[in-house]
Amino acid sequence: MRILNTTLFTILLLFISGCKEKPVVIPDFQVPKGERNILIEEFTGVQCVNCPNGAVIIEEMVAEFGDRIVPISIHHGFFAKPLPESKEDLNCHCGYGDAVTSLLGKGPIGYPAAVINRAKLGSKLFPNKDEWKSLVLNELKKTTPVNIFLKSEVDTINRSVTLDVTLAGSEAVDDLFITAVLLESDILDAQILPTGKHDENYNFQHVVRMPITDPAGEETPPLSKGEIRQLKGFKTFTIKDEWDIHHCSIALFVHHKNTTSEVLQALSQEL
Amino acid sequence: MKLTFSTTGQQIKKIAFLLIFFTFSHWAGYAQLTGGQLSGGLVNNTNFFVRDSSIGANNTPQYDQQLIGGESWLNLTYNTASVEAGIRFDLFQNSNLLDPQSSYSASGIGRWYAKYQYQRLKVSGGYLYDQIGSGIIFRAYEDRTQLIDNALYGVKAEYKIAPDWTFKAFSGKQKRLFDTYKTDIRGVNLEGFLLFDSIGSGLSIAPGIGVVNTTFDNKTMTDLVDVLTSYRPEDRVVPTYNSFATTLYNNLSWGGISWYFEWAHHSNNVLFDPFANRTLVSGAEVPGKIVKRPGDVLYSSLSYSRKGFGISLDLKKTANFEYRTHPLLPANEGFIGFIPPMGRINTYRLTARYSPATQFIGEQAVQIDARYKLDKHWSFNVNASNITNQNNDLLYRELYTEFTYKKRRRYQILGGVQLMEYNFAIYRGKPGYANVKSIVPYTEVLYKFSRSNSLRVEAQYMFTAQDEGQWAYTLWELGFAPHWLFEASIMYNVIGFGSPDNFNEDLKHHYEDKGRVLYPTLGAVYSAGSNRFSLRYVKQVAGVVCSGGICRYEPAFSGVKFNLSSTF
DSSP states (O other), X not given: OHHXXXXXXXXXXXXXXXXXXXXOOOOOOOOOOOSOOEEEEEEEOTTOTTHHHHHHHHHHHHHHHGGGEEEEEEEOSGGGSOOTTOSSOOOOOSSHHHHHHHHHTXXXXXXXXXXXXTSOBTTBSSOOGGGHHHHHHHHHTOOOSEEEEEEEEEETTTTEEXXXXXXXXXXXXXXXXXXXXXXXXXXXXXXXXXXXXXXXEEEEOSEEEEESSOTTOEEEOOBOTTOEEEEEEEEEEEOOTTSOGGGEEEEEEEEOOSSOOOEEEEEEEEO | OOOOOSOHHHHHHHHHHHXXXXXXXXXXXXXXXXXXXXXXXXXXXXXXXXXXXXXXXXXXXXXIIIOEEEEEEEEEEEEOSSXXXXXXXXXXXXXXXXXXXXXXXXXXXXXXXXXXXXXTEEEEEEEEOEESTTSSSOEEOEEGGGTEEOOEEEEEEEEEEETTEEEEEEEEEEEETTEEEEEEEXXXXXXXXXXEGGGSTTEEEEXXXXXXXXXXXXXXXXXXXXXHHTSOGGGOXXXXXXXXXXXXXXXXXXXXXXXXXXXXXXXXXXXXXXXXXXXXXXXXXXXXXXXXXXXXXXXXXXXXXXXXEEEXXXXXXXXXXXXXXXXXXXXXXXXXXXXXXXSOOOOSTTTTSSOOOOOSSEEEEEEEEEEEEOSSSEEEEEEEEEEEOTTOOEEEEEEEEEEEEEETTTEEEEEEEEEEEEOHXXXXXXXXXXXXXXXXXXXXXXXXXXXXXXXXXEEEEEEESSTTXXXXXXXXXXXXXXXXXEEEEEEEEEESXXXXXXXXXXXXXXXXXXXXXXXXXXXXXXXXXXXXXXXEEEEEOOEEEEETTEEXXXXXXXXXXXXXXXXX
């Protein structure tokens, strides 16, 4: 019995003391080289106190990664209900938020929430905002089977815009859909801040104004390797008078829809 | 409807176990002759969702498309003198239990286990529930109200090294729905019991010591490194694969005095502090970052009781004890331990409306509870609690008084007042919001018409000028023992007295948003032996539901709930 007790006590001591392990190395931050741009769809709302903290992280990525980040701010759900001092309802009520949650099969539990390339990265579809940047970094390293190019012609008098889209397949791709969304930035309106105070001139970026295509995407035939497909006059649409055409941009992306909802390539272009 | 098993490999293991189990079951009829016994239970919740956008019961797949959802658990246990084996089948069909705002469908073997005892040795394998001490460094448990099932999927050995001393060791991974988290968990625990007869009054102690080790897998470490790479150098910490948590505890009993004390400590671990600021490249700061700190919990519960009188004093101090299988898991996922809650566990609808969730980063709490029975008719209870964070900012304060008057075999009247202050900004994650201060008078009357027929009436009113304002609640319950119980209740958001023009800004917004809304419930319960069936029409307000200090937001519910609970 004494031998057993001594053995157990020794094991316990070993357990408590543990052993020194070789420390892991945290590499320096570098923007990965790759050809894939990343779509970040952020669910937000003017009544969401923590959403400005999410927006700051997205703007940081835009500053660091430039055009390789395509952010879309979706004002959607309970938190997007206008404040008494709001000048307008930033929820477009255009079916875009519903289309995204429907494609994903679920919506976010809490705000701020973002889905990156409409893919379940790591263990979650809507990762913690602290993980956004690291997940984007990993996605930036990837290649893409299809590249997209956008040319927009703007008639500033009639406020009409015509889009020409070109797809270039570096691999064969099927189950291919195209989605285009009109965004507006630098909208000054009311937002609850993390301090709880209401900022009546908060600067909103990348706000969804309207889907230019079907909000769930429009199918295009499978693309073969090396194929270049030009979609001249892909869409023509009009920008409403109340939207500032100089702060509007187009987010365009190609994605799967039936097999997965993953986004393959994205770009944004100012008008 | 989608029915899935988690992985093919696991499926094979489960089928293999099923074969073994049903072989055991086949023996059951024979084994009963030699002392074996088969027992079990079935629980089913079925919800019929009726969309009601006026209370926010909408915009989920259940309200919009699916209309029906629910969950079931069927467990079977086989026992002999030395062997115990159990299996549980879990079924989720469009369930809103995992995430109240989405739909979850899956089915499979939610638990299986086998235990064997040979003399002083007891070995177990499978999905195991257990804890060390009060559970601070390790608690594998199930709470179906929030779909928490933190069973340890692994093995455990217990050995009685002396009649009152047990040593146990375990190793495995924490269960996650029909899968497991990847982090390894292992631990040892030694606990015993000593009775000092010579001192008299039955002085005894029950000391214990426990150690838990966790080891991250490569994927978890890669996730952490990726996140830390994106931090500025001054915010970075270096995570370690291994972490250790230790605990020392003792329960002393002497006469009417009982004193439980526990001190738990974890090593310099990585954890996510939602309140720590991180600096972005732009120079802006955002709250929430991975930090590396040691953590501690001190917990003490001292009580004294004698005939007709009891008093207890609970103290708890927590610092950086966020101990999870993965530091970036959200909400209530992946907790390895369980820190006992300190606020009073209230049961009435309005007194329980604001409950304090356990704070893992910093919490200092004190609670005192006194009960006095004056005579065979009158008894009193007073409970006071105060919870602050590590900076001494108030999180929760409650004074709860209760009297009971009993007239034997005829009626019982219970009543009292609750005074409460609740840090809405911290508990609901809404910085800048004012603390909710409320006064809730309440009463409950139970009248027995006969030995089997009774009426129970509850009435409560919440006075407050914060959050959603004032509430009134009443419940009427008619019982015809032993089979039937009928209930009807209403909860009404009075918001505030008088005209909305006189409301404060928050209440005005709430009034404009929702107006005064009535939430009725109507139901019937039928019991027969160990079977219980209930059918209820429910309109339930959105709120935070807490269980043992673990809380989560529950959106409003509108529809019909059926519940079946059966044991055999």
